[in-house]
Amino acid sequence: MQVILLERIAKLGQMGETVKVRDGFARNYLLPLGKALRANEANKKRFESERATLEARNLERKSEAQKVADALEGKSFIVVRSAGETGQLYGSVAARDVAEILAAEGFNVGRNQVELNTPIKAIGLHKVTLHLHAEVELAIELNVARSSEEAERQAKGENLTSAEAIYGVDEDALRPEDFFDPDADRDLEDE
Template sequence: MEVILLERIAKLGQMGETVKVRDGFARNYLLPLGKALRANAANKTRFEAERATLEARNLERKSEAQKVAEVLDGKSFIMVRAAGETGQLYGSVAARDIVDALAAEGFNIGRNQVELNHPIKTIGLHKVTMHLHAEVEIAVEINVARSAEEAERQSKGESLTSADAIYGVDEDALRPEDFFDPDADRDGDEE
């Protein structure tokens, strides 16, 4: 099915372009959300008549998204979660958790604007991309830790999952001879 795009859509095209898409994508996503019109003569003339208002509205949305991006840029959000000694979370941090953390700070971001291909399942610092507008995207840092104190230590660059942090052992001080005795008889027969 051919459609006229009413806004820029990633990997598809710019506003005003006529593109061919699969019928289901058009019927279930583009048309119901008002992102496109069916490409016929009546809609083409309608689009050309409304083009100026659509471009103005798109420019307004983009400027609003850029303002939010300027405030969010470089921010770090702390997520306190229960985790084992190795840093593996007992649960996970999903896009909705990130949206809730942003909402607590006063940012109105939709779950579909958070690009998180897989839930976060380990403690540590994670970069998450936000698509605030088709042309505006930023990365925020999600600091997942077991407590606020650990999150602060983690933000300073300290690793909480290394052998030193878990067992109180300095990894650099470990030597192979601490674990392996070269003089030991391995085959079991006495000579």
């Protein structure tokens, strides 16, 4: 199907271009969301008459997205979740969770603007990309931890999945004598 794009769409084209897309993509996404028009003479004339307003609206959306991006630039958000000793989360952190965390901090970001190909399933520092507009993209940092104290330690660069972090035991300093009592064998031999 041939469509006229009403806004810039990544990996597809710029505003005003006539592109060929699959029928389902046009019918289910581009046309219902007002991102494109069917390519015919009437719609070409309509697009040319509305071009100035579409460009102004696109510029306004871009400037709003840029303001949000400037406010979010370099920010880190703490996500507290329960996890096992190895750092594996009992649940996960998905795009919906990221959108809710940002909304709680006062940022209006939709879950479809969060690029998270697979959910986060382990504690640690994770980079998440946000697509606020076709031309505005930024990365934020999520600090996923078991508690806010652990999040602070993680932010300083500490690895919280080691035995030292969990139990306060230095793995390298352990010796066999710490686990095995040589005198215990002698007691058994005497009996």
